[in-house]
Amino acid sequence: MGSQSAFDTGRLTRTCSWMQRYVDQRKYAGSSLLVKHNGSEVFYYACGHRSVEQDLPFERDTIVRIYSMTKPVTTVALMMLVEQGLVHLDARLSDILPEFSRMQALISGAERLDQTEDAPSPTLHQLLTHTSGFSYPFNPGLLPEAMDEVDLLFKPNQGVLADRVSDLANLPLAFQPGTRWEYSVGIDVIGRVVEVISGQPLDQFFTQKILDPLGMHDTGFSIPSGARDRFASLYTPLAGDMMELNAAETGDDTLRLVDEAGSSPFENTTTFSAGGGLVSTLDDYSRFAEMLRNHGVGNGHRLLGSQTIEFMLCNHLPGDIASLGPQSFAEQPMNGTGFGLGGAVVIDPGRAGVPGSVGDFSWGGMASTFFWIDRVNDLSVVFLTQLSPSSSYPSRAELKALVIGAMIE
Template sequence: MTLTAKPEDVGLSSERLARIDGWMRGLVADGRLPFVQTMIMRRGEVVWHRQTGLADIARDKAIAPDTIVRIYSMTKPLTSVAIMMLYEEGRFQLDDPITRFLPCFRNMCVVTDAGADTLDTVPAEREITFRDLLTHTSGLTYDFMRATALDAHYREKGVDFQGSARSLGEVVETAATLPLLAQPGTQWNYSIATDVLGHLVAVISGQPFGDFLRERVIVPLGMVDTDFVIAPDKVPRFASNYTKGPDGRPKLLDDGQASTYAAPRLASGGGGLVSTAADYMRFCRFMLNKGTLDGVRLLGRKTVELMTTNHLPGDMAQMGQPRFSESPYDGIGFGLGFSVMLEPAKAQILGTPGEYAWGGAASTAFWIDPAEDMAVVQLTQLMPSSTYPIRRELRVLAYQAIVD
């Protein structure tokens, strides 16, 4: 995606934005990140797209504007759009129990003590609803949390949507045999909820989830490099993925030129996509335009407004014991597929009430600020995303550049 205007044309300072360059170079030079790429759009104009570092350290291959990366949980907003498209077709209501379509979730139980070594349970007081899944208040959890006995049972039973040889439906049905971490609707717990939503898309539409997302969302939005697999001709553009090594420098996790992403794999609604900065900015533009892009409308304005409104009684910190998520808890609420800024002062960060966001496990992130008519996409490939506070650092650098 080429730049379409100068920063000053949309109320940003080129001099202040240049601070992002120095910050990115520093992250790469001191060995914290293999590369970093940033794209900024305001008032419909892309005014900043810079990158530095190596997409493949071993091969000394520089990051390029069109480098493809694993976006992990930045898949979730697209899955949320897909299920809300079916909502707009009248297929279900948000307060409908998901057992209408997935009877395997009937008669669920809830652990009585999430911190205990055993899984003593009581019956669930009500069934899981679509809204519970969209807001991560369903009581489901993640296998990688490693915080409770229930998380361990997820691992033992193979409730893992990344690289599983089983079908989406089979993994979901296995998850339904395990108890819930909390009563539905009572706690915010980051979880496999969006993967379950992906399976619901398939069941309700009668079409495999991956096919639905490609045909109904990705292709209409012109996201030409976004998919669950890497096409052979695109492998050279696929970045490698890293973690922090013993010496503090990036250590290879997944070689981009020999990755499992190049073979058919499970279409995971919670974290399966690869994408580019330009592609994901098209998604951000679609959201900023309240459900339409280049003459194609996927969602109505009122639906987008509902999705990006906080659906919790307060912030995430008030909805249970904070565990890992791709967002801070204080001052941040959650809508239907996105975190939502409530109080920048409480979150202790520059921002605007009503902005919405999410991130991915390899330290990718985006946020959209309707009040400022602004969107930012940040890409790198370092796991886990909690390794360095680069999202908060970029937020300050992007917002301090607003001068109008």
């Protein structure tokens, strides 16, 4: 498509009242949105508060927890090593991390954690596509319960990544690798793989190879020095833990404060969570999204070859996610949606139930952040807010309909 004329600016401004309505109804404390078309900014808006308690506005440079939007960044890191011939995606995890050499998987219908059978060590490809047999504590099932008991969630203050990954190796897989799709900590493990292969701590690798080249200077595993006052507070509508998705009870307060500057674990991070540990800003993450849309080039630097990007952004599952029998929490539609490397891929917009293009690549974070790139229309969109869990409201589908509905060519 050619120019800005592909958008009706009047229709785009409808997103302003939509965002404000979420704030007025005390669903979100505040939010921001950035839309780029053909690499140029066509829309920006922010409203509400980054801290309700301190009456601080949600602004363009507000720093937020992007949680699982870290996953595509980690995927790019691994693909850089793949491009150098240092590892391949069909490699067994045990080839790099020996503690995963003797794997067990729960038998079908298991009622106890010791009801297991031998299993192969999952491949790196299975880790990237959530078909490895790993899980998350907030999913239903025996393995998630066992993970929850030892708080195996790769939080910012849980110590060295290598130790948390070793803890995971002591537990069985939820299923035989490759047989199902289940959202998991697999990409956290990929972060440890990146460390071992590169010989660098993950934060250093990210900074040197991805963040600095793209100019993402407000992005990292800890709040940048001197930027604490820009760090948004995190809220939840739940009465209990913001991650307790299986027993989620709505509380009296739709914006209950759960983390804020001054006492946040993100101020002194010890765990480099490759699956959910980064904080970032609207413009920083837009630079990353634009690099993906622009075939691997961003800020004048080529991070990956164009064909590697094509490979990442295609569907790597036999069909859609729904066809692989998921039981896990997911932040995206499963029907009509496949999975690439590090994010979801639309394979049938009709079945996905949301307007868009075949091949749209997207992912979100637990605090309701979201991004997508539409390479058919040369579009990238980043939406930031801070409310966990992301399943609280259908904002992602609504936002996508609003943006796509503003396109008139």
